[in-house]
Amino acid sequence: MSTTTVETTNVQTNTQKDYSQYDYANLEPYIHPPETREDIPWSELVTLDLEDYNRPGGKERLAKQLEHAVHHVGFFYVKNFGLSPDQIDQQFTLAKHFFELPISEKEKYEINYAEADYNGWRRPGRSLVAGARDNIEIFNIPKFIDEFEGKYDYPDLLKAHLGEIETFQRALHANVVMPLLRLFAIVLQLPDEDYLVKQHTYEKKSEDHFRYMIYYPRTDEEWATAKNGATGGHTDLGTVTLLFRQPVAGLQILGDDGNWTSVQAQPGTITVNLADTISHLTGGWLKSSVHRVVAPPQDQREFKRTGLLYFARPHNDAKLLPITDSPVLEKAGVKPRFDRIVTMEEWVKAKQTLQLNPEIAAKRWAERGDGKVEVLAGFHDQKYKE
Numbered sequence: 436m437s438t439t440t441v442e443t444t445n446v447q448t449n450t451q452k453d454y455s456q457y458d459y460a461n462l463e464p465y466i467h468p469p470e471t472r473e474d475i476p477w478s479e480l481v482t483l484d485l486e487d488y489n490r491p492g493g494k495e496r497l498a499k500q501l502e503h504a505v506h507h508v509g510f511f512y513v514k515n516f517g518l519s520p521d522q523i524d525q526q527f528t529l530a531k532h533f534f535e536l537p538i539s540e541k542e543k544y545e546i547n548y549a550e551a552d553y554n555g556w557r558r559p560g561r562s563l564v565a566g567a568r569d570n571i572e573i574f575n576i577p578k579f580i581d582e583f584e585g586k587y588d589y590p591d592l593l594k595a596h597l598g599e600i601e602t603f604q605r606a607l608h609a610n611v612v613m614p615l616l617r618l619f620a621i622v623l624q625l626p627d628e629d630y631l632v633k634q635h636t637y638e639k640k641s642e643d644h645f646r647y648m649i650y651y652p653r654t655d656e657e658w659a660t661a662k663n664g665a666t667g668g669h670t671d672l673g674t675v676t677l678l679f680r681q682p683v684a685g686l687q688i689l690g691d692d693g694n695w696t697s698v699q700a701q702p703g704t705i706t707v708n709l710a711d712t713i714s715h716l717t718g719g720w721l722k723s724s725v726h727r728v729v730a731p732p733q734d735q736r737e738f739k740r741t742g743l744l745y746f747a748r749p750h751n752d753a754k755l756l757p758i759t760d761s762p763v764l765e766k767a768g769v770k771p772r773f774d775r776i777v778t779m780e781e782w783v784k785a786k787q788t789l790q791l792n793p794e795i796a797a798k799r800w801a802e803r804g805d806g807k808v809e810v811l812a813g814f815h816d817q818k819y820k821e
C-alpha cells in the first residue's frame with residue numbers, strides 16, 4: 436500500500452463562530468445542494484409505500500414487492516414513514532450546525548476508539564485509505580435508553596434539541612425498522628411474524644445509532660489519490676441501514692452482474708439497505724449489499740455532502756445463527772456463516788475494529804493475498820477493487 440499523504444485543506448472549512456451568543460432555537464436552515472445534471476447509470480430500486488402496511492392485505496402486498504429486492508439487490512426505498520418534511524429538514528439543519536462547531540468544542544465528544552466504541556464525534560482525516568486521508572466527519576448518537584444514560588455527552592446545540600432527536604430516532608425505529616422486520620418475516624414465511632421484531636426492541640441494549648455525516652469536497656488531485664473512492668466497497672454490519680435523501684450522487688451499489696450503479700435521490704423517500712446481521716440470521720439468503728461512495732459528478736464536486744442515517748442492529752445478546760423455522764431457508768439449505776456460535780456483541784466488536792482501522796484491515800488483506808480478510812470465526816469480508 437502506498438504511504439503517500441496528501442494535504443487535506445478542504446477537509447475542515449470552519450468559520451469559527453462565537454457560540455456563546457448562539458440562538459439554538461432559530462438555526463439557519465440547511466439547504467440541500469442541487470441534483471446533478473449528468474447522465475449517470477442509476478440503480479433501479481423498488482419503492483415500498485409504508486402507508487399500505489396497515490391496510491387489509493397491505494403487508495402481504497409489500498412483502499411480495501420486497502421478495503426480489505431483499506434476496507437479489509439488498510437495496511430499496513421506503514416512503515410515507517410518518518415523519519414530516521419539516522422534521523427531516525430540522526435534522527439536516529442540526530447536522531449542519533453541529534459540523535460548523537469549532538473543533539475545540541467537537542473534540543470534547545470524540546469517540547472512545549480504544550473501546551471500539553463509535554458513538555460521538557469522529558474527526559475527518561483519521562485514516563489513510565488508498566493512499567489518501569479520508570474526507571469524512573461523523574457524529575453518532577446511540578439509542579435513548581437507560582443502559583446509555585449518562586454515558587455520552589452532547590454540545591449545548593444538540594442538548595437544546597435532544598427531545599426532537601429522540602423522537603426522530605424512535606420514529607425511525609417504530610415506523611420503518613419494525614414494519615420492515617415483519618415484512619422480512621413474511622418473506623421468510625416465519626410462523627411468528629414478530630420473530631425478528633423481538634430481537635430488535637428499542638428498550639433493550641443494542642448498538643443501533645443515528646448518524647450525522649459529512650463528506651467534505653476534495654480537489655480532483657485528492658480524488659485521484661483516493662482512487663475516486665473506488666476501493667471503498669463494503670457491507671454494513673447491522674440489520675438495515677436507513678439513509679435519508681442524498682442529492683449529491685456518489686453512493687453506488689454492486690449488482691449481481693458485477694456492475695456498479697448509482698443511487699438516485701427520490702423525493703420523500705429513505706433508501707434502505709440490508710446489512711450483515713440479517714444476512715447472518717438467514718445464512719446469506721437475505722442479501723447484505725456491497726456499496727461504496729465515489730467522487731460525485733463534476734457538477735457536484737464543490738458541495739459538502741451531508742447525510743442523515745440510522746443503523747439498526749439486533750440486541751447485543753442475539754446469536755447470529757440461521758433462523759430454523761423458515762420453510763424458505765430450509766428449502767434453500769442455508770448453513771451457519773460462522774464456525775462457532777457468535778453473538779451480536781462479538782460481531783460488532785470484530786467488524787467495527789476493522790472498519791475503524793482501515794489500515795489494520797488493509798494490512799491483513801495484503802498478508803492473505805486472496806482479497807479476503809477474516810472478520811470472525813471463519814467469516815470473511817472481501818476487499819473490493821475498482
Ligand SMILES: O=C(O)CCC(=O)C(=O)O
Nearest residue numbers: 671678681686726728742
Ligand atoms: O453516505 C452514503 O451515501 C452511504 C454511507 C455508507 O455507506 C456508510 O456510512 O456505511
Ligand SMILES: [Fe+2]
Nearest residue numbers: 669670671726
Ligand atoms: Fe455503508
